[in-house]
Amino acid sequence: MPLPRQQSREAGEKYISDGDLSKLVITQAKDTPDRAWLGEVSAVVLQQALADLNTAYRNFFNSLSGKRAGRKVAPPRFRSRKDNRQAIRFTKNSRFKICDNGRLRLPKIGDLPVRWSRTLPSDPSSVTIIKDAAGRYFASFVVTIGENETLPPVEPETGIDLGLTYFAVMSDGSKVTAPKFLRRAARKLKRLQQALSRKTKGSNRRKKAVMQVARAHARVADTRRDWQHKLSTAIIRDNQAVYVEDLCVTGLGRTRLAASVHDAGWASFTTMLEYKAQRYGRTFGRSATGHLACQRVLVPITVRVVNPEQVAA
Numbered sequence: 001m002p003l004p005r006q007q008s009r010e011a012g013e014k015y016i017s018d019g020d021l022s023k024l025v026i027t028q029a030k031d032t033p034d035r036a037w038l039g040e041v042s043a044v045v046l047q048q049a050l051a052d053l054n055t056a057y058r059n060f061f062n063s064l065s066g067k068r069a070g071r072k073v074a075p076p077r078f079r080s081r082k083d084n085r086q087a088i089r090f091t092k093n094s095r096f097k098i099c100d101n102g103r104l105r106l107p108k109i110g111d112l113p114v115r116w117s118r119t120l121p122s123d124p125s126s127v128t129i130i131k132d133a134a135g136r137y138f139a140s141f142v143v144t145i146g147e148n149e150t151l152p153p154v155e156p157e158t159g160i161d162l163g164l165t166y167f168a169v170m171s172d173g174s175k176v177t178a179p180k181f182l183r184r185a186a187r188k189l190k191r192l193q194q195a196l197s198r199k200t201k202g203s204n205r206r207k208k209a210v211m212q213v214a215r216a217h218a219r220v221a222d223t224r225r226d227w228q229h230k231l232s233t234a235i236i237r238d239n240q241a242v243y244v245e246d247l248c249v250t251g252l253g254r255t256r257l258a259a260s261v262h263d264a265g266w267a268s269f270t271t272m273l274e275y276k277a278q279r280y281g282r283t284f285g286r287s288a289t290g291h292l293a294c295q296r297v298l299v300p301i302t303v304r305v306v307n308p309e310q311v312a313a
Helices: 004-010 018-027 035-042 043-065 186-196 203-240 260-262 265-278
Strands: 086-091 104-106 110-112 126-130 135-140 157-162 166-170 176-177 243-245 283-287
Touching: 004 018, 018 043, 043 086, 104 126, 157 265, 186 203, 203 265, 243 265, 265 283
Parallel strands: 157 243, 243 283
Antiparallel strands: 086 126, 104 110, 126 135, 157 166, 166 176
């Protein structure tokens, strides 16, 4: 079924405002037999879903008018049925609470046991409950961090040239070998994919096989993320200024090296360097020219990161 805004656009009618859309798909929908289940969940979750939709439409229209920089943004569409990821967001208005016994209390859900990865630095303003493709649940909090995390100044500065044979070549000549996590797990993933292809569609065995494949991919992603966090933290800690090459990952992802490019994870690594530099008082810069490790003149840029790191448990 198309979205109400899609229907109004095809009929040449006026754009439905955010308030009218909320009344149509939430308030009035709760009174219908097919959507009565909407009353069983917190209203804040429904409003946050609409807020995400409104942001997607705003980005789409700004992209059409040229107000939004970067590549063109497509209009919102329904999520694929093959996408097993799910997420809901609670704000302070929903009155979620972290109990004294360490449990997380969510409205109309109850108290959930949580395995905390770290202590929250301040009271959270929102929490997002995420279910990934591997069936794991995470609680991601938005918190405000203090400005007392600035590291002591150091003298060294470094430029990083990212690549495939060597993940990173530093300006001092040191090299970091590319771990190639996906390549190392290719044999196991191939075996699991072959087992999945032999299962009957719609059967319970196929559902279990899908979960096994998702868990194997999640293990690869987790290992890569952990390695990148350790490397980026070490670089930021040991250098006062860090400069990286501004690579077009999207373009490289369409070449024959696509698998190796995605396995390297350059974009996520540079994002880690960027927000950690902002958080710990370091200088971070990007250069449009290649081979930073061979260059001596590098121009920094100003970056702005809002709530750079969320706490996950």
